[in-house]
Amino acid sequence: MNKNQQILNEIFLRNKVKGKYKFDYNLSKHSWFGIGGNAEIFYIPSSLEELQLVLTAKEEDIDVTVIGLGSNIIIRDGGISGLVIRLGNKFSNISHNKNTVFAGAAVQDKVLSKYCLKNSIIGFEFYSGIPGTVGGAACMNAGCFGSETKDVFIKANCLSNQGDLVELNNSEELFSYRKNNFLDKHIICEVQFNKVIGDPSIINKRMIEINNQRKDSQPQKVMTAGSTFKNPYNSSELKAWQLIDKAGLRDYELNGVSFSAKHANFIVNKQRDSANLIEDFGENIKKEVKIRLGIELEWEIKIVGNR
Numbered sequence: 001m002n003k004n005q006q007i008l009n010e011i012f013l014r015n016k017v018k019g020k021y022k023f024d025y026n027l028s029k030h031s032w033f034g035i036g037g038n039a040e041i042f043y044i045p046s047s048l049e050e051l052q053l054v055l056t057a058k059e060e061d062i063d064v065t066v067i068g069l070g071s072n073i074i075i076r077d078g079g080i081s082g083l084v085i086r087l088g089n090k091f092s093n094i095s096h097n098k099n100t101v102f103a104g105a106a107v108q109d110k111v112l113s114k115y116c117l118k119n120s121i122i123g124f125e126f127y128s129g130i131p132g133t134v135g136g137a138a139c140m141n142a143g144c145f146g147s148e149t150k151d152v153f154i155k156a157n158c159l160s161n162q163g164d165l166v167e168l169n170n171s172e173e174l175f176s177y178r179k180n181n182f183l184d185k186h187i188i189c190e191v192q193f194n195k196v197i198g199d200p201s202i203i204n205k206r207m208i209e210i211n212n213q214r215k216d217s218q219p220q221k222v223m224t225a226g227s228t229f230k231n232p233y234n235s236s237e238l239k240a241w242q243l244i245d246k247a248g249l250r251d252y253e254l255n256g257v258s259f260s261a262k263h264a265n266f267i268v269n270k271q272r273d274s275a276n277l278i279e280d281f282g283e284n285i286k287k288e289v290k291i292r293l294g295i296e297l298e299w300e301i302k303i304v305g306n307r
């Protein structure tokens with residue numbers, strides 16, 4: 001055990017934590033790309049209080065990374081240093097009152113949208129095909145087909161990396177396109193959403209439409225992380241997939257990594273050798289689009305860990 005692992009091991013034992021923890025734990029099954037290095041310390045907390053206790057006790061210079069379902073990340077081959085937190089069942093509750101829907105950060109987006117359908121709550125249909133968690137959605141301002149997380153978000157209850165309770169309220173500054181501007185050093189534990197009652201038949205119809213559109217335009221059952229690059233901010237510009245197509249890169253392939261034939265902004269990983277090869281593929285695409293079209297693409301996928 002190295003020094004960081006010894007420090008955390010002592011904290012786990014001293015506090016008799018009930019959550020699960022492992023050292024040098026391989027994270028490949030926590031990434032949709034099915035590949036990636038080890039977490040120095042991997043921890044699934046058994047409660048908010050326990051997580052808070054561990055964060056407060058750990059030294060400040062030990063890095064903290066939180067992962068959801070790994071549907072938007074590349075975990076580099078060198079793994080992730082410090083403490084990697086994955087929220088589990090204890091963060092999976094959903095409930096509602098008169099005006100608010102409460103969802104734990106580990107709730108899957110599609111589970112939330114089904115819950116809302118069942119309770120005639122409108123506005124959550126777009127979550128039905130996004131394969132991540134509520135925490136990941138709030139971090140990424142996830143969205144599709146004209147709706148995004150910021151449209152329904154009221155606030156998030158978070159912990160700072162030092163264990164302080166922090167409330168993040170919706171505001172103009174909080175979200176931008178596929179980005180939450182204040183979450184780098186926060187762990188989202190629960191999100192509160194705006195509750196508006198709607199007609200369940202309209203909600204259901206919208207969910208079916210969205211999922212049909214998705215099936216038509218996106219590859220299914222492949223190792224991908226969704227859109228690789230953000231669409232350019234300027235709405236008059238082409239979308240990222242159109243830029244890739246225009247640059248003649250739709251069929252580009254490097255070391256078993258290529259774009260999906262169905263969607264030229266979805267990377268498909270067909271190799272098991274290295275997560276770094278996926279990053280290299282993306283970096284090459286960025287470079288070539290810049291050379292050929294003079295446009296700078298920006299990663300939408302989050303790249304975490306060490307090369």
Ligand SMILES: Cc1cc2nc3c(=O)[nH]c(=O)nc-3n(C[C@H](O)[C@H](O)[C@H](O)COP(=O)(O)OP(=O)(O)OC[C@H]3O[C@@H](n4cnc5c(N)ncnc54)[C@H](O)[C@@H]3O)c2cc1C
Pocket residue numbers: 032065066067068069070071072073087105129130131132133134135136137138139140141142143144183186187188189224225226227302
């Ligand atoms: C087939 C496919 C289709 C997709 N379609 C869409 C789409 O239509 N629209 C869209 O927006 N996205 C889409 N995505 C991308 C992805 O599903 C979303 O970005 C999703 O919100 C990521 O959630 P996650 O739980 O998987 O997060 P992860 O991929 O595990 O993490 C993503 C980021 O969120 C952070 N994070 C996760 N949980 C927390 C937390 N509790 N607290 C703080 N930070 C946290 C991580 O640190 C990381 O920076 C798609 C992906 C795939 C594979």
